[in-house]
Amino acid sequence: MNIVMTIAGSDSGGGAGIQADLKTFQELDVFGTSVITALTAQNTLGVHGIFPATPEFVEQQLNAVLDDLKVKALKTGMLFSKEIIERIAKKLREQQIQIVVDPVMIAKGGHALLKEDAVQAMIKELIPIATVVTPNIPEAEAITGMAIDTEEDIKQAAEKLLSIGVGCVVMKGGHMDEPTATDRIYFQDGSTFQLKSKRIHTKHTHGTGCTFSAAITAYLGRGFSVKDSIIEAKKYVQSAIENPLHIGNGHGPTNHFAHRFHSAEVEVIE
Template sequence: MIALTIAGSDSGGGAGIQADIKTFQELGVFGTTAMTALTAQNTLGVHGIFDVTPEFLKQQIDAVLSDIDVRAIKTGMLFSAELINVVAEGMKMQSIPLVVDPVMIAKGGESLLQEAAVEALKTKLLPITTICTPNIPEAEVLTGMTINNESDIKQAAKKILAMGVQYVVMKGGHLQGEFSKDIVYWRGGYFTMKTPRVETKNTHGTGCTFSAAITANLAKGLSVEEAIIEAKKFIQLAILTPLSIGNGHGPTNHFAYKKAFGQCEVTVHES
């Protein structure tokens, strides 16, 4: 059981490649990587970004996929249109489930995706995506609409599905309410996952970790629905038991799922 993450490095260890590998490992999946960028980063923010060349990203992806039996792939921070084009071209040659976490803005507010890259993401990568996992701000950028309620979420999901995505997980963490609701849409229906909202500043890397957990579960052979629900348990437990590292937005706890034996209540409502 092997997965590949194509993403940026987080020197603070809470997000990006580092979060992905930790998540893969905790779920019993061997992690391989293709690095898109290095960041000088901690819990207080991103202090610098150094992106790799498109040619070197292609070399990394080709090296892994030509030799290793990868069963699922995820993308995180892709940064530029040129890098997105490389990933899209490489993925067209594969019949491997692809999870796209459309990373755009860091917790501290720094942009992690150039403006020109948004169009490439929408036209080149999303049409070949199995599961896309946007939060509300990312969904707003992808669709060009403002999202304030569940009706808006449904409309935004339809727009993202129309781009070619097979499943879209509309994450509700940025909305208000006693419960956090993620809604999973596909062309034939939807289901809702609900968990108690956790008040904490330690949410750095939640998107990376959640999408990595989905990817690991797919690599293990779980169905799309099972992979997403188990990933929700993984990230909920990670948020519930913070490590309190650093002076800003601390990382989630990647150890929590295994320590809790995966026991976490996620209320699922089928359509």
Template sequence: MIACTIAGSDSGGGAGIQADLKTFQELRVFGTSVITALTAQNTKGVHGIYPATADFVKDQLNAVIDDFDLKAVKTGMLFNAEIVETIVSVMESKEIPLIVDPVMIAKGGASLLKEQATIALKEKLLPVATVCTPNIPEAEVLTGLTIKTEEEIELAGEYLLNLGMQCVVIKGGHLAGKHAIDTVFIRGEKPFKMKTDRLKTIHTHGTGCTFSAAITAEIAKGKPLKTAIIEAKKFVQLAIRYPLNIGHGFGPTNHFAYQEHRGICDVQVI
């Protein structure tokens, strides 16, 4: 099976294109890529961003689609509105599942999405997406809502579904509590939650990229949407639980952990 990631390059290797391709490989999916930007980046922060032109992004994406039978595509860092609109122009005519990780802010605080790009993402890309995986701050930006309670999560999920996508996963890692709880909204189905232990660690660089890439890989393998999301949660939870302890800042997750622990992870579905 073949998948594609459309994202920025992380020279530190923990997020972006690098994290996505590692995740695809660990889940036995061949990964192709479209690079939207080069970043000078490590665990301590983003030190420079050099975006690709929209035309070059289009050339890369068309080259991949022309030669490979893609079973799923995901987006990560898109940076500007021109790149967002270019991806929409190509993908809206394709019957390929599209997973959108609405990357906005790096772990170190650097902005990875310009304001006009946020508007384009919401108004143009999300309506053609299959799955969107915002964390709480990203969901607040996309909906204009303040999200602190379960009721507000439900309002945000329904709002985002109404933009046209099939599924929304609102990640709960930014909320307080003993457990981390993600809420999954699938069109036409009752929402469900994934509950895991909250792990005390700073080694969380690339968690969003890794989670959405794992969903993409499982969908590429033909897994049903709910099954793909739960397995992806196991992948990223294990990657956080068994850190590599490298770097001097927000260290990367451990992409080896899923295979090393045979995918065994307690994810409570409620």
């Protein structure tokens, strides 16, 4: 059995965070474990409250799983604080586990999910040991300290992230003003490729980043290469976006089981 893990916050509305990750793991045939960094009172209209776990309890959860189960790949999502990031990174440096970092900072409704001093901790402690990092454009701007408006900006930001030590950078293109949704992927060895998909004009995108990074983690856990994991994850999340559930009164969740009934077209450009 392929075992994977999510280290993230809980979303009481079920569309993002731990809930989205575990749904994705189940759909993609891996056994999901979890470390919860914070509870949120959350729905499609926004985040109404956050109750963080103590760094000590986060570490206790992590130790409990890793001491008993052989985790092949894991992802991080909402990590909340500098202290939590430091404890997680210290433990993960001792492990042989592929790590996907989704640098969650802001919720769809605009609520901050990461303390300001935690950004530097992520840059210093976590990104250097990651296999893949999956920032959207605002997250990449916050990490690199540069404005990103053009394709050349995207490349320069990715190079800055690679210089920190991460093995692969997925620069997600959902926030760019382009006719297609284009993700640009960069590796340490200088190789690159792009994934182009139909841009879907919908407000039902809650949990998209969580779901995408969880899908990458699931495929890595199943033994796929980094490149193939990213491609298959893109197909999975594209199907989830194209076939929304239309629930809630705000930013509704993606459809985690859409892939069972609908295939998505994703163009791979080498």
